[in-house]
Amino acid sequence: MQRGSRKAAELPINYKFSSHLLAFFEVCLWAILFAVELKQEGFNMVLGENRTAPAEASDFWDGFIKEDVAAEYLCQSTRTLQKWRVTGFGPQFYKPGRSVRYRRRDLYNWAETRCRASTSQVAA
Helix, strand or coil: CCCCCCCHHHCCHHHCCCHHHHHHHHHHHHHHHHHHHHHHCCCCCCCCCCCCCCCHHHHHHHCEEEHHHHHHHCCCCHHHHHHHHHHCCCCCCECCCCCCEEEHHHHHHHHHCCCCCCCCCCCC
């Protein structure tokens, strides 16, 4: 029998993981990787210390992102953003040439202006 040709039912009990356990390990791995990345960028995650953001943090908010990333940030589809651009409803966008780009700061500010306390509250 070739290596790797066993069926799932024949695998030893050690290799049988539930999907929940795998998802948990994946989340833990992403959290560790995120913490390592923040540490490398100069963010100190130790409590009680001064948590000043480096100068690159402002560059992050002023950087341009693609249309699909902006749509994901706003929890909308790319097509919805395209419709908003036509009607003038959506956030400000930049069009260098044929591509469309958004600034993270503009997306954040636009989303914050749509914050409401109740459904009967009128837009300011």
